Amino acid sequence: MKPSPRPxxxxxxxxxVAAAVLAFSAPALLTPSVLQAQALPNLGGTDGEELSPLMExxxxxxxxxxxxxDRDYVGDPIVLDYLNQAGGVLLSxxxxxxxxxxxxxxxxxxxxxxxxxxxxxxxxxxxHTGLILASQSESELASVLAHEIGHVSQRHxxxxxxxxxxxxxxxxxxxxxxxxxxxxxxxxxxAAMMGGTGLAAQRQLSFGRDAEREADRIGxxxxxxxxxxxxxxxxxxxxxxxxxxSRSSSAPSYLxxxxxxxxxIADIEARIRNMPYRQRVDSLEFSLVKARARxxxxxxxxxxxxxxxxxxxxxxxxxxxxVMGAHYGLAMIALRQKDVARAGTLLEALHADVARETLMxxxxxxxxxxxxxxxxxxxxxQALALATEGRNRFPLSRALTMQYAESLLAAGKKxxxxxxxxxxxxxxxxxxxxxxxxxxxxxxxxxQALQHLALAEYYFLSGALxxxxxxxxxxxxxxxxxxxxxxxxxxRERELQAAWQEMMAQTKKR
Ligand SMILES: [Zn+2]
Numbered sequence: 001m002k003p004s005p006r007p008x009x010x011x012x013x014x015x016x017v018a019a020a021v022l023a024f025s026a027p028a029l030l031t032p033s034v035l036q037a038q039a040l041p042n043l044g045g046t047d048g049e050e051l052s053p054l055m056e057x058x059x060x061x062x063x064x065x066x067x068x069x070d071r072d073y074v075g076d077p078i079v080l081d082y083l084n085q086a087g088g089v090l091l092s093x094x095x096x097x098x099x100x101x102x103x104x105x106x107x108x109x110x111x112x113x114x115x116x117x118x119x120x121x122x123x124x125x126x127x128h129t130g131l132i133l134a135s136q137s138e139s140e141l142a143s144v145l146a147h148e149i150g151h152v153s154q155r156h157x158x159x160x161x162x163x164x165x166x167x168x169x170x171x172x173x174x175x176x177x178x179x180x181x182x183x184x185x186x187x188x189x190x191a192a193m194m195g196g197t198g199l200a201a202q203r204q205l206s207f208g209r210d211a212e213r214e215a216d217r218i219g220x221x222x223x224x225x226x227x228x229x230x231x232x233x234x235x236x237x238x239x240x241x242x243x244x245x246s247r248s249s250s251a252p253s254y255l256x257x258x259x260x261x262x263x264x265i266a267d268i269e270a271r272i273r274n275m276p277y278r279q280r281v282d283s284l285e286f287s288l289v290k291a292r293a294r295x296x297x298x299x300x301x302x303x304x305x306x307x308x309x310x311x312x313x314x315x316x317x318x319x320x321x322x323v324m325g326a327h328y329g330l331a332m333i334a335l336r337q338k339d340v341a342r343a344g345t346l347l348e349a350l351h352a353d354v355a356r357e358t359l360m361x362x363x364x365x366x367x368x369x370x371x372x373x374x375x376x377x378x379x380x381x382q383a384l385a386l387a388t389e390g391r392n393r394f395p396l397s398r399a400l401t402m403q404y405a406e407s408l409l410a411a412g413k414k415x416x417x418x419x420x421x422x423x424x425x426x427x428x429x430x431x432x433x434x435x436x437x438x439x440x441x442x443x444x445x446x447x448q449a450l451q452h453l454a455l456a457e458y459y460f461l462s463g464a465l466x467x468x469x470x471x472x473x474x475x476x477x478x479x480x481x482x483x484x485x486x487x488x489x490x491x492r493e494r495e496l497q498a499a500w501q502e503m504m505a506q507t508k509k510r
Contacts, residue, residue, distance in 0.1 A: 050158040050159045051121070051157075051159075053101040053103070053158070057104075059121040060120045060121040061122065062463075063121070064120065065462070065463030068432075068462060069463065069464070072110055073111075074109035074110060074293075074296055076292065076296055077398050077399035077402060078288075078292055078368055079109050079132075079289055079293060081364060081396075082285055082364075082365075083107035084106070086107075087107040087145050087149070089142075090142060090145060090149060090222045090228075091105060093222050094225045096218065096221070097149055097153060097218075098153060099152065099154060099155065101153075101158075103123040105124075105125060105152070106123060106124050107125045107127065108127070109127050109128070109132065110126050110127070110129065112128040112129060113128070114130050115131045115134050116131060116254045117131055117147075117148055117254060118148070120157070121158065125148045125152070127141075127145070129296060130297070131144060132290060132293040133293055133294055135236060135290075136235070137232055137235075137280075137282055138228065138283060138286045139229035140233075140235060140236040141286075142226075143219060143223055143230075143237075144236065146220070146223050146228075147216060147218075147219035147258070149219065151211065153218060154214050154215065156214075156215070160207075208259075209261075209264075212259060212264055213264065216233070216268050219233065220268065220272065227278070228280060229278055231272065231277075233272075234268055234269055237260060237265055238265060240255060240260060241255070241260050284321075285365055287325040288324065288325060288328045288365040290325055291311070291325035291328045291329030292329070294307050294311075294329055295333055295336075304333050304337075307333060308330065308333060311326035312326070314326035320357070324350060324354065327349045328365070328369070330346050331343045331347050331350060332369070335369075340373075340377060343376075344377075347369065347373055354366065364390065364394045364397045364399060365399075367387075367389075367393075367394070368390070368399050368400060370386050371390065371400075375406065375410055380407060380410035380412070383403075383410060384407040384413075387407045388404065390404075391404055401424065402433060404420070405417050405420055405421050405437055414444055415445075418438065418441045418445065421434055421437055421441060430461060432457075432458050432462045435454045435455070435457040435458035436455075436458045439454035439455045446480075448479065448481075449478040449480050449482070450485070451475075452474045453488065453492075456492065465496060465499060472492060472496065476489050
């Protein structure tokens with residue numbers, strides 16, 4: 001398929017954040033030889049100079065706060081659920097997955113057609129939508145996730161940036177703030193962007209040969225332990241390598257961050273020679289998530305037109321898994337274009353496809369679209385029944401959990417929706433989406449003080465402190481703010497003010 005004829009969308013924050021991390025760690029990254037000599041002194045043990053796991057996590061969280069605000073961050077809960085579910089399967093397969101530091105992991109997607117995946121400090125692993133689309137099996141995609149897990153668990157990133165003085169880490173928040181400020185000044189950000197794309201592209205965190213080999217070894221163990229096909233890694237890396245050799249404009253950027261040599265592929269082949277061959281049937285969810293990623297990757301009019309052409313070709317080719325993906329993708333576009341009748345027909349076709357499959361159980365993505373369809377056609381009770389059943393079947397799905405709350409609200413059960421979301425906010429304290437949904441329910445209930453309190457938490461969790469403080473001020477002046485609410489607002493304001501002042505102090509230090 002030809003790329004759509006539109007200007008390449010610039011991605012300021014992502015490249016600038018990468019640049020910021022790099023600027024911070026520049027001395028160790030100047031030359032590959034320095035990098036190997038200093039940052040990866042001994043790959044097995046600890047040398048006391050690496051970044052502490054706590055600092056690494058804080059650094060990663062700061063970078064993530066900025067990424068989450070970028071328009072190219074894919075906040076789509078179905079895609080997030082899928083990546084984290086697949087990552088979770090890999091992580092639970094072996095105690096070595098989380099490393100000695102016992103990392104927590106979070107997988108996310110970035111809207112970008114190029115083939116790449118990357119690990120940030122602290123266990124945050126990003127995958128480009130282009131890489132999801134290029135993976136021909138679930139095992140191929142899992143092999144990339146597994147390899148990135150290896151980089152984190154073996155502390156390659158911590159070592160790479162860890163040779164800096166620990167106290168030099170603190171000003172990073174300030175640096176990131178400066179980067180964001182630069183965004184509002186066109187001249188500055190244009191200059192920064194040129195520096196960002198040129199420099200960051202060349203100096204993206206790139207690992208040495210030993211680190212790559214070690215990440216491959218861990219990755220293969222995780223793949224094998226969790227029932228994926230180990231050949232997936234060879235197949236995918238082989239294709240990436242071939243694409244890199246072709247020197248076309250679509251050469252995978254993955255190769256820059258993860259130097260891939262024929263030697264490395266030979267190493268992987270040698271390792272899997274003694275592993276038993278295993279064939280694995282891809283889940284229905286994989287086909288649907290791939291179709292979803294295609295629609296999300298380019299949500300312009302031209303992008304959807306291209307996606308429709310692609311899906312139509314898939315229907316003509318008639319491969320079962322791809323036909324299901326195509327029906328799903330076309331239904332998704334129809335829903336977004338408010339062509340409800342067409343969406344209904346396509347969903348019916350998809351259900352007929354699925355009914356013919358014996359090996360494939362249902363999938364959260366399918367249930368989620370059924371709920372969405374019920375909601376747009378005004379069948380709130382049906383949506384609620386589907387969401388209730390879906391949550392029973394897929395209790396870990398965040399997408400279905402949020403749709404359950406949405407269905408409660410649509411069915412007029414405002415009190416139940418508020419209570420459910422309050423419970424969720426206790427269970428998932430870092431989930432900004434829960435607070436946003438809670439604010440919406442309070443708004444429908446006409447509870448102004450609580451609405452703005454929830455919005456304050458939403459902005460706080462999204463890393464936008466000034467907006468959070470503004471919402472607290474609005475909450476305070478709300479006519480329905482009780483004495484009890486005022487006490488909560490006061491306490492929260494003191495905490496957020498302190499956090500803000502700490503951040504500003506760090507900016508000045510630079
Ligand atoms: Zn790598």
